Structures are given as C-alpha cells and as structure tokens.
Amino acid sequence: MGSDFYLQYILPHAGIIIKICRAYTNSQADFEDYYQEVCLQIWRSKDNFNQQCQWSTWIYRITLNVCLTYLKQSKNGDKHIVSDSLPDEVIDDSKAFANDEINLLYNAIKHLSETDRAVILLYLEEKTYEEIADIIGSNSNNIGVRITRIKSRLTKFINQVD
Known part of the structure; x- marks a missing residue:
C-alpha cells in the first residue's frame, strides 16, 4: 500500500476505523491487528468502490466486515494476522485503552x-x-427504536458496574 493512498484515503477516516476496531477488540495488540487488516482490505478493494455511496460509508462497511470476520474467527479459535507497528498518527489517536x-x-x-x-x-x-441503515444493511425506520433500546441497555449495564 502506498503512503499516498494511506494519507489521502485512509488517514482522514482513521477515527472511525479506530473506534470500530476498539469496540471489537480487548487488547492493544488485537486492536493493531484489526486496524492494519482494515487498511489492507481498503487498499485491496479500492478498485471495487463504485461511488454509489460515499467513501466514508465504504470505509465503515469494510471496517465492520473485517471486525466481524475476525470476531467470528477468534470465536472459532482461528488465529489472525500478526502486525508490525501502527503509524504514529494512529498510535497518538488510540489512547482509549488508557482512559477508564x-x-x-x-x-x-x-x-x-x-x-x-x-x-x-x-x-x-x-x-x-x-446512513446507519445503509451501512449496516437495515431499514431506517428500525434504527431509532433500536438506538433507544441500545441506550437503555448500555445505561443499565454501566449503572450496574458503578
């Protein structure tokens, strides 16, 4: 993957890639593996981008697909990639593991x-x-109800932990 492609097409969307990868991993090492695999898959699939959606929507879809695939592989006991270190820009943004x-x-x-x-x-x-419905392949009428239920479950979980 060329650094120009990374700087122009991936880095501007690194925030969402980081957040999604972080939500599906339990350690910095797994996070780094997921992040790098997402970047690789974006680069590999760039020629398949058909401009029927925004580039950011394409990034979301690829990121979610990679994370869900890896999650299923880890449940089955399959080993996934071993990565080198992440670019400094990503490491600076990935301090989520340090904040309680x-x-x-x-x-x-x-x-x-x-x-x-x-x-x-x-x-x-x-x-x-x-946009959410488009990215996850649902219909927008269900999203509002789903979000309300999710917020309720998250609040309940967090209140039980405190």
Missing part, C-alpha cells in the same frame, strides 16, 4: 450484539438513521 471512562463504555458496548455495536458506534459518530 472510555474503557467502561467500550466494555458495555462489547456486551451488545455485533449488529447493535455497529449501530451505536455509528450513532456516536452522529450518522443519520438513513
């Missing part, structure tokens, strides 16, 4: 189903119901 409040939120999010994790992460990114 953020760790509590991510821990609560990890107790949600895979789809609900994706929905709440996209909601936290201030995506519209239509």
Whole structure:
C-alpha cells in the first residue's frame, strides 16, 4: 500500500476505523491487528468502490466486515494476522485503552450484539438513521427504536458496574 493512498484515503477516516476496531477488540495488540487488516482490505478493494455511496460509508462497511470476520474467527479459535507497528498518527489517536471512562463504555458496548455495536458506534459518530441503515444493511425506520433500546441497555449495564 502506498503512503499516498494511506494519507489521502485512509488517514482522514482513521477515527472511525479506530473506534470500530476498539469496540471489537480487548487488547492493544488485537486492536493493531484489526486496524492494519482494515487498511489492507481498503487498499485491496479500492478498485471495487463504485461511488454509489460515499467513501466514508465504504470505509465503515469494510471496517465492520473485517471486525466481524475476525470476531467470528477468534470465536472459532482461528488465529489472525500478526502486525508490525501502527503509524504514529494512529498510535497518538488510540489512547482509549488508557482512559477508564472510555474503557467502561467500550466494555458495555462489547456486551451488545455485533449488529447493535455497529449501530451505536455509528450513532456516536452522529450518522443519520438513513446512513446507519445503509451501512449496516437495515431499514431506517428500525434504527431509532433500536438506538433507544441500545441506550437503555448500555445505561443499565454501566449503572450496574458503578
């Protein structure tokens, strides 16, 4: 992958890649593996981007697909990639493992189903119901109800932990 491609097409969306990868991992090492695999898959699939959606939507879809695939592989006991170190820009942004409040939120999010994790992460990114539905392959009418239920479950979980 060329550094120009990374700087122009991936780095501007690193925030969402980081947040989604963080929600599906339990350690910095796994996070780094997921992040690098997402970047690799974005680069590999760039020629398949058909511009029927925004580039950011494409990034979300690839990131979610990679994370869900790795999650299923880890449940089956399959080993996934071993990575080199991440670029400095990503390491600077990935301090979520050091913040107790953020760790509590991510821990609560990890107790949600895979789809609900994706929905709440996209909601936290201030995506519209239509955008969320498009990214996860649902219909926008269900998203509002789903988000209300997810918020309730997260609140309940966090209050039980405190």
